[in-house]
Amino acid sequence: MTLPPKTLLTRAFLLITALILLSIFTLAWMFRHASEAPRAQQNAQLVVSTINLTRAAILSAAPQWRGALLAELRAAEGMRVEIAEPTDAMTALETNTRELTLMVAQVRAKLGQDTRFASQRHGIADLWVSFRIGEDEFWVAIPRTRVEQPMSRMILLFGAVALGFALIGAYLIARQVALPLKRLSQAAQQLGQGKTHSPLPENGTQEMATVSHAFNQMSADLAANERERALVLAGISHDLRTPLTRIRLAAEMSQDEHLRNDLHADVTQMDGIIQQFLDYARLDAHEIAQRCDVAELVQEAVHPYTTRAHSLHLDLSTFAPQNVRPLILKRAVANLLENALKYGGGEIDVCLHHDAMQFFISVSDRGEGISSEHLESVKRPFVRLESARSDASGSGLGLAIVERAAQTHQGQLTLGQREGGGLVATLEIPLT
Numbered sequence: 001m002t003l004p005p006k007t008l009l010t011r012a013f014l015l016i017t018a019l020i021l022l023s024i025f026t027l028a029w030m031f032r033h034a035s036e037a038p039r040a041q042q043n044a045q046l047v048v049s050t051i052n053l054t055r056a057a058i059l060s061a062a063p064q065w066r067g068a069l070l071a072e073l074r075a076a077e078g079m080r081v082e083i084a085e086p087t088d089a090m091t092a093l094e095t096n097t098r099e100l101t102l103m104v105a106q107v108r109a110k111l112g113q114d115t116r117f118a119s120q121r122h123g124i125a126d127l128w129v130s131f132r133i134g135e136d137e138f139w140v141a142i143p144r145t146r147v148e149q150p151m152s153r154m155i156l157l158f159g160a161v162a163l164g165f166a167l168i169g170a171y172l173i174a175r176q177v178a179l180p181l182k183r184l185s186q187a188a189q190q191l192g193q194g195k196t197h198s199p200l201p202e203n204g205t206q207e208m209a210t211v212s213h214a215f216n217q218m219s220a221d222l223a224a225n226e227r228e229r230a231l232v233l234a235g236i237s238h239d240l241r242t243p244l245t246r247i248r249l250a251a252e253m254s255q256d257e258h259l260r261n262d263l264h265a266d267v268t269q270m271d272g273i274i275q276q277f278l279d280y281a282r283l284d285a286h287e288i289a290q291r292c293d294v295a296e297l298v299q300e301a302v303h304p305y306t307t308r309a310h311s312l313h314l315d316l317s318t319f320a321p322q323n324v325r326p327l328i329l330k331r332a333v334a335n336l337l338e339n340a341l342k343y344g345g346g347e348i349d350v351c352l353h354h355d356a357m358q359f360f361i362s363v364s365d366r367g368e369g370i371s372s373e374h375l376e377s378v379k380r381p382f383v384r385l386e387s388a389r390s391d392a393s394g395s396g397l398g399l400a401i402v403e404r405a406a407q408t409h410q411g412q413l414t415l416g417q418r419e420g421g422g423l424v425a426t427l428e429i430p431l432t
Helices: 008-060 063-077 098-111 153-192 206-253 257-282 294-305 326-343 398-408
Strands: 080-083 090-092 117-121 124-133 136-142 290-292 311-316 322-324 347-354 358-364 412-417 423-430
Touching: 008 098, 008 124, 008 136, 008 153, 117 136, 153 206, 206 257, 290 294, 294 311, 294 322, 294 326, 294 347, 294 358, 322 326, 326 347, 326 358, 326 398, 326 423, 398 412, 398 423
Parallel strands: 311 347
Antiparallel strands: 080 136, 090 117, 117 124, 124 136, 290 322, 347 358, 358 423, 412 423
């Protein structure tokens, strides 16, 4: 089961954010739960004290001054004290919170169980509490702001700022973990494609520094091994040219025409194999890129094969000159043509087209093709298939040279089955 999103940075950030939010909500719930009973007791004491003081004030005032006293309480304290009437339109107080339930229970425990509570009286919203003086029942309206203590805006602001800093910290922590791994992934991908890359920075945590150092060392060792192999291959191939030249001269001096032709064919074949070794070892990797007409380069590469193939069809589209290495590109096309000529029966189609991102050079033949499970393996050096497309006398470097040429241009070589039979080899190179 895969969980979206897939990037480590996003997953780590979301996980840390979720943990921070869960911690904040848990602390807020614990704080509220722990403060409910003390706040309920405090509010109940406030209500009881207000009722007791109001009752004492009414009892101590002369009957003719009670109206003035009630008006003074309303003006000075913001409290309404009114005599209950049978026609009062009351809205019962809903004890929908634990704090409110505790407060009501504690008030009734001190003032009597007949104490009534209401949230509205004649449309006036306050905390209405009843009390009795003899046979008379009174209502006291206590402003709800005195018994309800909403969280202040300053606390909310401080909480939002703290949460913002926590989220920024979560992002930095997640980025510190994900960024080195992303660099390592990109470097490994470039290394797998045979491209050069800058050494990874060996900083950060001890574990990441150790991994980066090991990867840099491995990359340097592989590059050194590749250079050494190319140097040895080029040296051996170059040294073989001298005895081949002597064999060719000896063959020319032979009086046996059949032997002379056989030796000449063998020497030509060996010379071609040696040339492929040299091409693979050197590949003109240091050739300077130039802006060239790709269609013209393809035509130049195809021209020597027009008389060798039974049929060769060109479909070349023209577009703006591209920044390419002309010798490497022509050699790659030539190798594809040699491959198609040798294994495809001489019926070759060459196509050049492009889209908004890259251009494509495809060479198609009508041979027996390559099975799908071997389409990738044949691009590796010295791989030859035991099939009709294999060549026991070949070097197994033809497609490997084309693959390296594509990588030199930041592109790739793709192989596929041709509709109706045969192989389609396509160079995909980004537009520049």
